[in-house]
Amino acid sequence: MSGTAPEPAPEPTPEPSLEARRAYELDRAHVFHSWSAQAELDPMVVTAAEGSYVWDGAGRRLLDFSSQLVNTNIGHQHPRVVEAIQTQAGRLCTVAPQHVNDQRSEAARLIAELAPGDLNRVFFTNGGAEAVEYAVRMARLHTGRHKVLSRYRSYHGGTHTAVNITGDPRRWPNDQGAAGTVHFFGPFPYRSPFHSASPEEETERALEHLEQLIGFEGPDAIAAIVLEPIPGTAGIMPPPPGYLTGVRELADRYGIVLIADEVMSGFGRTGRWFAVDHDGVVPDLMTFAKGVNSGYVPLGGVAISERIAATFAHRPFPGGLTYSGHPLATAAAVATIEAMRDEKTVENAAHIGEAVLGPGLRALAERHPSVGDVRGLGVFWAVELVADRATKEPLAPYGGTSVAMGELVAACKAAGLLPFVNYHRLHAVPPCTVSEAEAREGLALLDRALETADRHVRAH
Template sequence: MDGKVFYSWSAQEQLNPVEVVTGEGATFTDAQGKSYLDFSSQLVYLNLGHQHPRLIQAIKDQADTLTTIQPAFKNSTRDELARLIIEAAPGERYSSVFFTNGGAEATENAVRMARAYTGRRKVMSAYRSYHGATPTAIDLTGEPRRWKNEPTDAGVLHFFGPYAYRSPFWSSSESEECERALAHLEQQIILEGADTIAALIMETVVGTNGVLVPPKGYLPGVRALCDKYGIVYIADEVMVGFGRTGTMFAVENFDVEPDLITFAKGVNSGYVPLGGVIMSREIAKTWDEIPYHGGLTYSGHPMGCAPGVETFAVFEEEKILERTRDLGERVVRPRLEAMKEKYKVIGDVRGLGLFWAIEFVKDRETREPLVPFNAKGDAAAPMNAFAAYCKENGVWPMVNANRAHVAPPLIITEEDLNRGLDVYEQAIAQL
């Protein structure tokens, strides 16, 4: 009988999805009663964990008051969330929030804003990036999920961002990587025609494609290049915003203020779909007297905004940022560095807050990846075995290419964090 779910990014007849029936805190439970420690926060959005009672209560209270209202009406819940976001944004340049239903739509609208503001068409993004699956967002994406979808936006250009462990610039230090990556970027801006480029978009810390933390000075250098050539700097904080790296927005770690900041995921832990664009005062005033040519039926949906407002209260009262930084530096970093010393299959570990990557290699000297780029079938067997071991032992991992990521809910207990790392280490030993 027809009437089944069609799953994203999947060959339908090869699937056997786990049925999840409930969750609590950092764990979720399947239909057979087996519980898993959620080391991926689902798709790195469940920052406050499963079934947080205060987020659930906020949704119930909002439902009792007003379940929905279209975006042209003023709504106090939506207004309050916008105020809180602007208050938390880094620096003083921001004035407005345009709400969307998720991260991909945030990307689309940020690009639309930059193009309208500058009157230019081209947009630059990095290889090893993901910006969403809608037309412009997927073209901006710098990894294999783009390939079967392109071309959709002829104005997109890709450049090499910094990646010290696998430097595309033959760098021997982080400072050298920073200097050479910025020189490469400026040359591409010049050769593409600086006055044709509307925007540059970057994940502040690259997410799915490696938890690549930019070297000191790189993002301020990007900011300076954008200022020099009149380019709008868009920070994609869909995955790393709202506490993931130990600060409300990841750019705070690098002392930089973008022109536009996209967000989603952690704004309300994905309890109801919500995203948006934080806009600088300078860009927002473009539409003071003329209409903005964009909109969404459910923009700033009250049922999404209500748990977003409560998220700010939970962050403050439960000291989420402080505990994220503490667990990242006191527990995760030393444990992963000790694993690297112990197991030759680990080439590199890197991260911030509760967002880390373990990169596996066949050979430490050559840095050959444990599995090849875009590996499938038998070629991906070692990483599939790692993931299978974790799941068998009650930890749901985040695995991509030759890496395992550590991205649990920010409310995870220290005991559970260590338990998850124990299982990761056991799985690594099997490799």
């Protein structure tokens, strides 16, 4: 008889509640999901959330290391934001955008106060994609030009112009080659398209490439350069020193409008109010959404420089939205910004990145051969997973997924961690309000889950 103790029986999977089961069945019968093959979906039911956690239909608690779609910067169910929405609903639920409402006015003032330079005017939209659409429209009308340059490995939204500007595979089925967009390579030291040997060389070569592209496309035809100061969904790639400053100089040299897409990187995500603040760069237009009110009520917008706003001082701007500056959404934005200031949420995001996530993720990279690269700022980090560190072969193909990544996601959820995964990367993007203890808990859960990815590393 062996002296080895038997393996403990696995914990039974909790059964979903009747309410959760009904919600799931109705979803599968009637809801059409984005970016998905409908028959292949098995979505998780979320019944509650608070702070850095969500609860699924079976009552299991998961640490939200995704911030949903990297938008709940202030955490779930922040009492000040919830109260602001409730109060506003009691006094004025909605009003047409041609009228003044106090919450929209105050939200615009606060955003202008936080934005860099003279971005003092705000056009409100319902989300990030619309913000990009309208920023491009403003740039084209301001310059009288049509072409727009944007980088590969980027995401700018799912509407027509925004998805054509996008530089990842979600553009491919929607790309008709008719939106006047041209893509360029941005800096990415880990997978350098320029074969650079240092960050300085990467900056130099990336800027040379961009200037050559401007020359080939015709400077007098280019209305705007659109870029995420730190690309989000495409891989969280902080640019090497000097790159954003160089892009600003190229835009000025050729009379091109610089649009910074801060939809994902803005409002504290990188440990500053906006990612451009790390380089001291002031764009001509800046799009925002997500973290402006953590998505409690849909809201986005464009912060506009005085020079571009002056174009429309006596010339009507041809665009608008029924829900532009919606009172419930802007009330949530006012409460979010005020709470983030009072509670030093942006400072917390910077501290968590410097003291916990950065060191912790780099330690995981030393222990797990499946981790090829770790990069980020604040609470905005990417873990790049590879099958072979030497060749940097990704653990899933660009634009797709793999068995290995599926197993990793399942292991994370089974351990109690809700991850953000895109292709061969896992992003560590908890709320900006995450505590040190919660961030360390997430790292410990990820440490265990990465053992599943390690099993797919190619042995030499």
